[in-house]
Amino acid sequence: MDVLATLQKLVMESGFAGFFMAGGWKNLIMILIAFVLLYLGIVRKFEPLLLCGIAFGCLLSNLSYFVALGGENALYHPEIWSTFLDPSSPYYHSYGYIMSNCGLLDFFYIGVKAGIYPSLIFMGVGAMTDFGPLISDPKSMLLGAAAQLGVFAAFFGAILLGFTGNEAASIGIIGGADGPTAIFLTTKLAPHLLGPIAIAAYSYMALIPMIQPPLMKLFTTEEMRKVKMEQKRQVSRNEKIIFPIVVATFVILLLPSTAPLIGCLMLGNLFRECGVTDRLSDTAQNALMNIVTIFLATSVGATMVADTFLNIQTIFIIILGLIAFSISTIGGLLGGRVMYQVTGGKINPLIGSAGVSAVPMAARVSQDVGRKYNKSNFLLMHAMGPNVAGVIGSAIAAGFLLSVFG
């Protein structure tokens, strides 16, 4: 036995040797990015349920590159997915090919690619959401619509920066402040951008308490911020039961491409409200939501491979995402100002910023800022109306973009 040759072989086959292979340094950077994301999720508590999974998926995917050097033992194979998306390939849209050649994270990713996880997450969101504030004050839907301004502004900005229509649409939807919707649309239109878009969407959602208050101060007067809103009417149980059925029927007929998201959102809500499916509601809110979150986060993280993540496009996406969030907030606030004027000062414009979705964090920010200027002000339930309208609004925006570019 040649001891030296054996040792040399062991060294060459180790993952550490991969640092010195062509492009290995890029994967090393991705591993460091995964560590930073883990820090943000665990220590800074930035959307930890998702960011921890995304970061660890990124870590595993890039570690497996070193171990397998991108070979058949890798956990995630970007090259197989490129084949899957190439119309000239014999394996175009062949899940059979994927499943016979895939690693663990490829297998998880099938659920993202088929649009299953975002839809199931929406079912859980629906089961957790009380649409009562929206039903009691349907006018708040206008604020949910106004706060989608950032989606289309960022879309336009992305086109100016040279992105294709499909890529621009996926980047714009970050402004909807709705992670599952962003993942759903990006998977359909620009899957190669999934990693940076998911990271941008979830990071900015976690940063809402920092991004929104300065804009709220800038776009409203102190007098407006002090407005105390009247208590809302009580919503009957029957109204709450009929609401998801009406919304699903109406929105899906209007924009059929929203069917997976709106359908699951409203099914989850029906489980919650109908009173005879408590077990299903509980499963959708807890067990199912948690299981899907694990698969979604790790598989989205796995797509963060060096070749598609470490480029100028990622930096543009991060910047455009911030712009999209900010403009959506401004759109909601301006909508709130219009309603303040129209109602003769009965609407506090601060609830407009909650129209950016991000349930319930954006509504909590409206509550906190409102109380800062008027201690007796309780805006939370008033802000929940635009907040949940924003979820429907961002799904409609995604459905529109999917119809145009899909």
Add this chain to the structure above:
Amino acid sequence: MTEMSIGSAVLTAVMGYAVVFFGLILLMIVVMILGKAMNKPASETAAVRDAEQAPVTRTPAPGSAGEIKLYDTDPKDAAMIMAIVADTLGKPINELRFISIREVKE
């Protein structure tokens, strides 16, 4: 992939924003109509119920517990609750005044 001119991008953005508004405004109208339709019969039913109860409440029987409003509570349960309260307090039921009994759902 779809390459877009700036003009087409502006048009798409404006149209997309308009579609979101259009969809949510229509939904708002539907929800408003639904709310009115569903609350109208409820208020009418309440009015009829109040009218039926009115003669009884105006002239309570001697020795009764007086006027009481029941919300989601069966009269038999209400009678039992009043009897238990009277027994616990050690007072005759006709010396107590019950205003309303409501079933707490959660």
